[in-house]
Amino acid sequence: MPAAAVKSSWADEVELEDGALPPSTEVFKNGLKIFTEYKVDEDQKKSKIVRTYRVEKRLVSKSIALRKAWKKFGESAYDKPGPNPATTIVGEDVYIQFISSKEEDNKPDDDGLDKLKALGDKNVVKCRNCGGDHWTSKCPWKDTVLAKMPDDKKPATGGGPSADGNKMGGSKYVPPSMRDGAAATDGSSMSRRDDNYSAIRIANLSDSTTETDLEELVKPFGPIHKLYLAKDKLTGLCRGFAYIHFKFKNDAAKAIARLNGHGYDHLILSVDWSKPMNNQ
Amino acid sequence: MKPLILQGHERSITQIKYNREGDLLFSASKDNKPNVWYSLNGERLGSFNGHQGAIWCIDVDWTTTKCMTGAGDNTCKIWDCETGKETGNIPTASSVRTCMFSYSANMAVYTTDKAMKQPCEIFIIDVRTIDDSFSRQEPILRIPISGSRVSSILWDNLDESLITGHENGEIIQWDLKTGKKINSIKEHDQLINDMQWNKDCTMFITASKDHTAKLFDAETLMLLKTYKTERPVNSAAISPIAEHVVLGGGQEAMEVTTTSSRAGKFDSRFFHLVFEEEFARVKGHFGPINSVCFHPDGKSYASGGEDGFVRVHSFDSSYFEYNFDY
Numbered sequence: 135m136p137a138a139a140v141k142s143s144w145a146d147e148v149e150l151e152d153g154a155l156p157p158s159t160e161v162f163k164n165g166l167k168i169f170t171e172y173k174v175d176e177d178q179k180k181s182k183i184v185r186t187y188r189v190e191k192r193l194v195s196k197s198i199a200l201r202k203a204w205k206k207f208g209e210s211a212y213d214k215p216g217p218n219p220a221t222t223i224v225g226e227d228v229y230i231q232f233i234s235s236k237e238e239d240n241k242p243d244d245d246g247l248d249k250l251k252a253l254g255d256k257n258v259v260k261c262r263n264c265g266g267d268h269w270t271s272k273c274p275w276k277d278t279v280l281a282k283m284p285d286d287k288k289p290a291t292g293g294g295p296s297a298d299g300n301k302m303g304g305s306k307y308v309p310p311s312m313r314d315g316a317a318a319t320d321g322s323s324m325s326r327r328d329d330n331y332s333a334i335r336i337a338n339l340s341d342s343t344t345e346t347d348l349e350e351l352v353k354p355f356g357p358i359h360k361l362y363l364a365k366d367k368l369t370g371l372c373r374g375f376a377y378i379h380f381k382f383k384n385d386a387a388k389a390i391a392r393l394n395g396h397g398y399d400h401l402i403l404s405v406d407w408s409k410p411m412n413n414q
Numbered sequence: 415m416k417p418l419i420l421q422g423h424e425r426s427i428t429q430i431k432y433n434r435e436g437d438l439l440f441s442a443s444k445d446n447k448p449n450v451w452y453s454l455n456g457e458r459l460g461s462f463n464g465h466q467g468a469i470w471c472i473d474v475d476w477t478t479t480k481c482m483t484g485a486g487d488n489t490c491k492i493w494d495c496e497t498g499k500e501t502g503n504i505p506t507a508s509s510v511r512t513c514m515f516s517y518s519a520n521m522a523v524y525t526t527d528k529a530m531k532q533p534c535e536i537f538i539i540d541v542r543t544i545d546d547s548f549s550r551q552e553p554i555l556r557i558p559i560s561g562s563r564v565s566s567i568l569w570d571n572l573d574e575s576l577i578t579g580h581e582n583g584e585i586i587q588w589d590l591k592t593g594k595k596i597n598s599i600k601e602h603d604q605l606i607n608d609m610q611w612n613k614d615c616t617m618f619i620t621a622s623k624d625h626t627a628k629l630f631d632a633e634t635l636m637l638l639k640t641y642k643t644e645r646p647v648n649s650a651a652i653s654p655i656a657e658h659v660v661l662g663g664g665q666e667a668m669e670v671t672t673t674s675s676r677a678g679k680f681d682s683r684f685f686h687l688v689f690e691e692e693f694a695r696v697k698g699h700f701g702p703i704n705s706v707c708f709h710p711d712g713k714s715y716a717s718g719g720e721d722g723f724v725r726v727h728s729f730d731s732s733y734f735e736y737n738f739d740y
Contacts, residue, residue, distance in 0.1 A: 192454075195435065197435060201438065202452070204459060206460050207459070207460035207498030208461030208498045209449075209458070209461040210460045211460065213458065217455050217456050217457040217458075221420065221421055221422045221458045222419070222455070222456035223418075223419045224416050224417075224418060224419070224456075225419045225698065225725065227415070228415060228417060229415070230694050230696050230730075230732060230733055231694060231695045231697075232693060233695070
């Protein structure tokens, strides 16, 4: 009697529960099997259990199809067709954790080392007296007149390094907000995002977008650390937005500038920095 | 990925195996009812009721008509896969530790433990016809083992030789025509819990309590690769489609209660076949993993643990897209 399962209001429900529990129902709806069951648990509380199964058809070889029709036996002899929730449960989502290979870990280090080496050829060591590339104590002009006139030298050579420092982020510390790349963004984005990677949010994607499409879209801007495309649990279709974590902020800024308002798959994308979750 | 958790056993899983097509998954545990499951949706097809002791080993022939189990109740039984009925029963002198159908499934092998003043012994039996006289039938060949007992066994793919793994870490290749040793090596220091073929039976992987899994050439028993971990390895399997191996293990079952589950390292660990380097892990079990195996299509794998659960994992796209950098 499936009509009994359709309740019009909560008042009817109360009346129903005075008596026996409603019978369990099985509804087939667009490829889903919805199994509803009522139970009284140990605390004398009535509970409604709804299980949703997806019914799938697959083409398999003859021998497998034949085995699929075998009758259950042993402990399962009285089980209904389909998985018995007593013996088969779908576990929590687990992720395969990839252990990044050593080479990837080494790369940033190598880069840093290369930079240092490149610098080493120029001027890691700078004399405080004359500005030459030797230690102050080893300055050939230490005891001469030149050493006593650093003011003359400084404007000439001292101006050089500071200008260099701005250009290549070399010997002098430059706060991130003053660096070339960051100049494009305003100071308010100096949040925790800056610590790790630069995340952007792409919205208004069409539902047929896949991860590979997305990757192709954003790859030209620079190396990507992580890419997340929101997908519908059941259908697996895109839910219309995605987050991209770029390795470098410059690339992220470039991507926003280029992609915001870009026509993609008959829709116009809206791209912005990803807002932190606990944004006040 | 969302694994399917199969809770059909009351005690720890000892061995799991897929059939040739991979649609069925057979599981044996220390309770006395081996189970068979549909691997796709985790539905239980049935259980083979009749044993009275812990089941140590299970195997299925290539046509998925016969299933073979060996148990601690001193019997080795043959079952009909379709009906779950016991068709053959061989009483033995001590508990049956390993069993396996030959490639053609004309023959089968089982080994008994060294216990109750009985020696460890290898029995080769004819399983072409299973009728009432089956239990009285003389084995084709009996090989008594004087040394360390057999803890794992493999047939070669021509039904001509056997490879046994022993409690002391030895691996011996036997000629079936003469029943003599062809070759023996000792690359492991401790018990070899499991041995599994690669897809074309040219190499096999061993899993040993000495914290390593090793890859050997099947013909010459030459050591090819070593996969090192810091826990005993209970089982190892080779992917049929990728150059990956999966190792299952964890600390010994008897030590589990004294440490937290996080410290136990009960993950399935994926190693690259060639570079011997670990590249991924999958968590989930509450105890050591006793048996792992790949689905024959390589798109999913199952693990059975000391916690009594079998978990069937279907890989998601990140696994197939993963490229090992070298």
